[in-house]
């Protein structure tokens with residue numbers, strides 16, 4: 001097997017064009033899920049039983065169905081409704097819906113990891129409820145949340161490749177097009193894999209750094 | 219039966235055993251005492267090579283444990299050989315370490331059957347006999363999680379005995395027990411001593427050490443400081459370190 | 474409204490059966506790969522350890538879809554012909570095998586030290602020790618996270634529809650092309666996955682409760 005490096009170099013701009021879309025979608029999806037996850041976890045832990053039940057049902061639903069099917073549902077569904085979403089928007093929406101469910105569970109585990117005794121200790125010091133939350137609970141919860149969040153972020157970056165099937169011109173889409181046109185499968189897929197590895201390496205290194213920043217010194 | 223000669227061990231740069239030598243004759247009970255961190259556990263674990271040691275030699279019934287050759291030619295024996303030595307040395311741990319996924323009977327049978335290749339029926343009969351001997355004939359089919367600490371420890375003793383070991387190593391086997399359960403375990407050990415079992419016992423129960431041991435070994439800071447018959451050693455400690463150690467005990471307990 | 478779904482139910486169910494088959498086959502293979510890689514990673518020589526490291530790194534960093542594409546585009550050049558379905562199963566198994574390796578590795582490492590000590594003290598070593606003492610306990614610990622990985626795997630099988638394999642998602646796409654009823658049809662497809670995955674997740678939770686015996 002001989003790799004044609006010139007081919008790779010020649011087509012690098014195409015890859016990078018796709019990479020920009022991949023990164024855009026990843027960043028947006030991660031941000032939106034972080035926020036949507038907060039909404040879901042608020043409902044999930046709400047005093048209202050109906051609300052909590054609805055949130056639980058929602059979480060079970062999005063976590064137990066493939067994000068690809070959710071994308072197809074939204075993409076083709078919106079077209080039938082007469083308000084067609086772009087592939088990008090449908091992908092973003094599906095990823096947000098699914099990963100918001102995952103994030104909600106990650107948040108919940110974080111909050112539950114802070115023991116009731118910590119809350120009582122805060123109260124005993126004369127803090128008010130919101131102060132206990134912001135001074136005692138959240139800083140500890142964040143430390144529990146960062147590692148699983150890192151995992152989820154990587155999962156999401158990889159999942160952005162799925163929107164290639166609803167005609168979003170991100171990295172995988174371009175790669176597939178290029179292979180169909182040139183039959184240089186080795187070059188194309190090695191480059192593609194390398195790019196994903198690089199993106200994930202950078203993102204996880206950055207999040208590892210954050211992990212270390214927030215870690216409790218031992 | 220056990221001969222420890224000039225054994226030294228390091229954890230990294232930290233020396234935890236310093237040129238330790240001692241003998242355990244066949245049928246003898248030797249108690250090892252000493253303050254926390256003095257290396258008692260480590261010494262015991264060296265005798266069946268659960269820990270490597272870097273210098274010196276240990277023999278069980280004349281056979282070298284773990285290493286062959288000396289000096290530059292010293293090399294670790296193959297795992298198969300070490301395992302065979304271990305199968306002749308019983309060990310009972312502070313935290314019982316029963317296999318939680320096996321019944322009491324299976325815990326006692328598994329090593330004779332799988333390691334010694336003893337026929338199943340024979341192993342079962344011997345396991346039942348041993349469990350009767352430690353007073354657990356009615357718990358054969360129970361899982362360890364259902365037993366009290368004292369019962370678990372007695373199963374662990376039966377499990378060690380099932381291999382018909384030449385010597386048994388016991389590491390603070392009552393330390394993890396509620397006070398009211400200590401007696402039932404010590405009673406089993408007393409009986410074993412009377413039956414002539416060779417034992418090395420690490421213990422903080424001075425009264426018990428004095429009663430069952432023919433020899434007491436005092437360790438401090440990784441070194442063997444003093445050894446002798448319990449009566450002499452407790453009544454007339456020669457070194458200052460042992461005096462201090464015993465004094466602390468007398469203040470704490472009634473000795 | 475639901476007429477479309479009812480009319481096409483046989484086809485969807487046929488797709489569901491294929492999805493189940495793909496899932497079961499690749500999960501079984503992934504489990505084998507996972508156990509093997511975990512053991513190599515923990516007890517292999519430095520070279521195999523390095524190799525498993527590379528494998529895990531690639532599987533964690535490259536999307537499953539890209540691996541599937543690579544398989545279908547690159548394999549023809551190598552002259553290896555395993556067939557599309559087997560190819561899909563192998564790629565899925567390799568991908569999720571990496572996650573299972575992590576599950577099993579963590580499980581083996583969480584068997585308490587004292588269990589190893591006790592087994593060694595009884596004269597066990599090597600394969601016997603692993604087989605009798607470590608693996609049975611590790612499997613119980615690994616149960617719940619293993620089931621979770623299986624849920625990911627079942628969902629992951631939907632990706633083979635993108636590379637042209639026929640299973641329930643592909644069946645859905647075909648029906649939608651004919652009927653233009655995406656809500657009903659993809660709703661039905663989602664329901665198929667939901668039933669499989671929800672049952673698995675209940676099973677996982679049940680295992681979790683049962684597993685927690687005291688050491």
Ligand SMILES: Nc1ncnc2c1ncn2[C@@H]1O[C@H](COP(=O)(O)OP(=O)(O)OP(=O)(O)O)[C@@H](O)[C@H]1O
Pocket residue numbers: 229234252253254255256257258259260261
């Ligand atoms: N795995 C290890 N790594 C590094 N140091 C160790 C290890 N195990 C024991 N040590 C050190 O070796 C020394 C002796 O420990 P050991 O457990 O043998 O003492 P001990 O006499 O049994 O104490 P105790 O009465 O508390 O059980 C201690 O200083 C301990 O910190």
Ligand SMILES: [Mg+2]
Pocket residue numbers: 258259260390
């Ligand atoms: Mg100790």
